[in-house]
Amino acid sequence: MRAARFHRFGPPSVLRVEELPPPRPRRGELLVRVHAAALNPKDVLVRAGSRFAAASRPLLPLGVAEDFAGVVERSDDPSLPVGERVYGMLGYFRFGAAAELVCAKREELAAMPASLDFHEAAALPLVGLTSLQALRDDAGLRAGQRVLIHGASGGVGTHAVQIAKALGAHVTASCSRANHALVRELGADAVHDYRERPPSELDARFDVFFDVYGNQPFPKARRxxxxxxxxxxxxxGPSTFGWAFATTLSRRRARVVLVRPRRADLDALSAMVARGQLRPVVDRRFPLDAIAEAETYLETKRARGKVVIDVATSPER
Ligand SMILES: NC(=O)c1ccc[n+]([C@@H]2O[C@H](COP(=O)([O-])OP(=O)(O)OC[C@H]3O[C@@H](n4cnc5c(N)ncnc54)[C@H](OP(=O)(O)O)[C@@H]3O)[C@@H](O)[C@H]2O)c1
Incomplete structure (x- = not known):
């Protein structure tokens, strides 16, 4: 099978597409023929060796991508039989979804929303799960509350805006002015241009401040x-975990979201898609052979939604 990998940390040019033996699923794993995969900033960080390098060096060569959508090829799970269209994310620091075949644990995948193409479905798992778990679980966002989403036009943000609306919140989206039309179309009630004024200096008050981009620290945002x-x-990181620990008993609290694969949450995302509350936002698609170009684009931090890799040579619905 063909798979994107790298043998050393470095710029996107270290990425290769290689021919590998097909992976063998272990007990409790399903084998999936991947049609599309999606990139996340973590792929760039790991490949560049800038973060997680110490943890990932013993694992070299490493695969690329956690998000995938495809068709089950081997299964011992009666709820997801051979031939089922599935989507999901690899967890626990496993990469390698940008490959023709991938092994995934049961919790890491679910039946694909019927209305989506493979490339749309691949865009959703990691950012959808991050948004759902951050807003519903870490923030406890409830209907009628006001949420500020900073970094609203990127991979996580475009899905967080829609999920916050689906949870019944009033959404203020913070992003560049050029992307205000996009986030309004996704459901934002109000927009803010962070280049004019940092969102932590707004006059409004929010029940939830979701700092997706990561440059609005709790000590500033609390006001x-x-x-x-x-x-x-x-x-x-030390500061975000530190604020979370320090505010455990405070009225205003800091949290850090750590996305985890969970089938029930993928099913919750699928239900939102079915109700017309959530649609994956795909910025650009690249063929597997252009994996280095795809990561070069993601590195610009200007993606409007997701960067998707078409893995199957003839993508079908
Ligand atoms: N902890 C977890 O479980 C978890 C899960 C998923 C992601 N993450 C992290 O979340 C972060 C965002 O991920 P993502 O997938 O959304 O990234 P992304 O798609 O690469 O984000 C791109 C967006 O960043 C915005 N941006 C660029 N410079 C900015 C600035 N100076 N201030 C504010 N926004 C800026 C851009 O918005 P404009 O062009 O509109 O300015 C662009 O739309 C990453 O650090 C990622 O590693 C963490």
Whole structure:
């Protein structure tokens, strides 16, 4: 099978598409023929060796991508039999979805929403799960509350805007002015251009501040939080974990989302898609052989939605 991999950390040019033996599913795993995969900033960070390098060096050569959509080729799970169209994300620091075949644990995949193409379905798992788990679980977002989403036009943000609306919230989207029309179309009630004024200096007050981009730290953001407001960061590190720990017993609390694969949550995303509340936002598609170009584009941090890799040579619905 063909798979994107790298043997050393470095720029996108270290990425290769190689011929490998097909993977063999272990007990509790399904084998999936991948039609499309999607990239996330973590792919860039790991490949560049800038973060997680110490943890991932012993694992070299490493595969690329966690998100996938495809067709089950081998299964011992009666709820997802051979031939079922599935989507999901690899968890626990496993990469390698940008490959013709991938082994996934049961919790990591679910039946694909019927209305989506493979490339749309591949765009959804990691960013949809991140948004759902951050807003519903870490922030406890409830209907009628006000949420600010900073970084609203990227991979996570475009889906977080829709999921916050599906949860019944009033959504303020913070992104560049050029993307205000996009986030309004996705359901944002109000828009803010962070280049004019940092969102943590707004006059409004928010029940939830979802700092998707990662440059609005809790000590600044707390001034725009309501007295029991929650701040959720996406970038794990000593400071974000420190604020979370320090505010455990406070009225205003900080949290760090750590996305985890969960079939029930993928099913919840599928239900939102079926109800017309959520649609994957795909910015660009690249063929597997252009994996280096795809990561070069993601590295610009200007993606409007997701960067998707077409793995199957003749993509079908
Ligand atoms: N902890 C977790 O479980 C978890 C899960 C998923 C993602 N993440 C992290 O979440 C972050 C966002 O991920 P993503 O997939 O949304 O990334 P992305 O798609 O690469 O984000 C691109 C967006 O970043 C915005 N941006 C660029 N510079 C900015 C700035 N200076 N201030 C504010 N926004 C800026 C751009 O918006 P404009 O062009 O409109 O300015 C663009 O739309 C990454 O750090 C990722 O690693 C963490």
């Amino acid at each position: 725009v939080l309501t007295p029991r407001g929650r701040h959720v960061a996406t970038v794990p």
